[in-house]
Amino acid sequence: MFNTNFTSNIFSQYFTDEVFGLNELTANEKKLTTSFAAKRLHDFSTGRYCAHRALAAIGYPHAEILTGADNQPVWPEGAVGSISHSGKLTGAIVGLRPHFLSIGIDIETTGKIKPDVWRLIYTPTEQDFLNKFTGEELAFYTTLLFSFKESFYKMQHPLTHTFLEFTDVEVFFNGNIFELTILKDFDAKKALPQTVPLHYHQHNNQVITFCYLGNK
Numbered sequence: 563m564f565n566t567n568f569t570s571n572i573f574s575q576y577f578t579d580e581v582f583g584l585n586e587l588t589a590n591e592k593k594l595t596t597s598f599a600a601k602r603l604h605d606f607s608t609g610r611y612c613a614h615r616a617l618a619a620i621g622y623p624h625a626e627i628l629t630g631a632d633n634q635p636v637w638p639e640g641a642v643g644s645i646s647h648s649g650k651l652t653g654a655i656v657g658l659r660p661h662f663l664s665i666g667i668d669i670e671t672t673g674k675i676k677p678d679v680w681r682l683i684y685t686p687t688e689q690d691f692l693n694k695f696t697g698e699e700l701a702f703y704t705t706l707l708f709s710f711k712e713s714f715y716k717m718q719h720p721l722t723h724t725f726l727e728f729t730d731v732e733v734f735f736n737g738n739i740f741e742l743t744i745l746k747d748f749d750a751k752k753a754l755p756q757t758v759p760l761h762y763h764q765h766n767n768q769v770i771t772f773c774y775l776g777n778k
């Protein structure tokens with residue numbers, strides 16, 4: 563049983579390696595699933611299960627999380643958060659406004675990214691960084707950089723409503739932690755800081771990444 567669940571009075575995360583079904587959903591959440599195939603249904607229900615539990619821990623015991631036009635979860639007034647499912651592990655992170663403005667989480671299984679897709683995912687500078695590694699380390703870092711970008715996407719989208727390609731952003735190691743910078747220029751970019759600190763946790767072959775914007 564995976565257990566890194568953690569709660570403070572303004573922030574909560576909930577993970578599970580179990581799978582949950584329709585019983586975990588509210589009536590309106592169930593209505594969103596009518597066309598889902600079995601795997602999508604389990605991912606959606608287990609994600610909502612995690613998000614409900616994380617929200618309950620910060621003061622929302624009966625929350626309903628619907629889905630927006632861009633597939634984003636619609637959080638209850640006063641809360642923000644993010645959901646991810648890797649097929650092996652599912653998790654949600656939530657926080658209270660105004661302490662948190664937006665949160666992104668992603669979970670990936672290591673080793674899925676093959677060299678033929680590198681140019682679509684990584685900038686030339688990132689490829690130089692990755693080329694320093696081989697074997698399991700390479701599998702880890704290719705997954706980590708990919709996952710950082712998906713976390714960032716989920717965090718930035720509710721604020722900018724903008725689709726970004728993987729190579730529109732760049733992840734770098736600043737000597738201490740990983741950070742992300744946005745290479746592309748677009749109007750809504752002003753809603754975001756120039757660089758975003760990135761966080762990760764590794765559990766067996768699962769990589770969990772997350773980032774957030776807090777209120778200054």
Ligand SMILES: CC(C)(COP(=O)(O)OP(=O)(O)OC[C@H]1O[C@@H](n2cnc3c(N)ncnc32)[C@H](O)[C@@H]1OP(=O)(O)O)[C@@H](O)C(=O)NCCC(=O)NCCS
Binds near residue numbers: 712
């Ligand atoms: C949206 C996306 C990031 C989801 O990631 P994924 O690895 O496919 O799937 P995950 O299981 O990690 O996450 C799925 C969850 O993301 C959330 N999500 C989907 N679209 C979202 C959006 N626009 N904004 C915020 N969260 C979103 C949902 O909660 C979804 O789960 P649910 O449908 O059960 O609620 C991905 O499919 C995508 O479109 N990526 C392309 C854009 C991108 O990543 N660019 C990188 C550079 S910024």
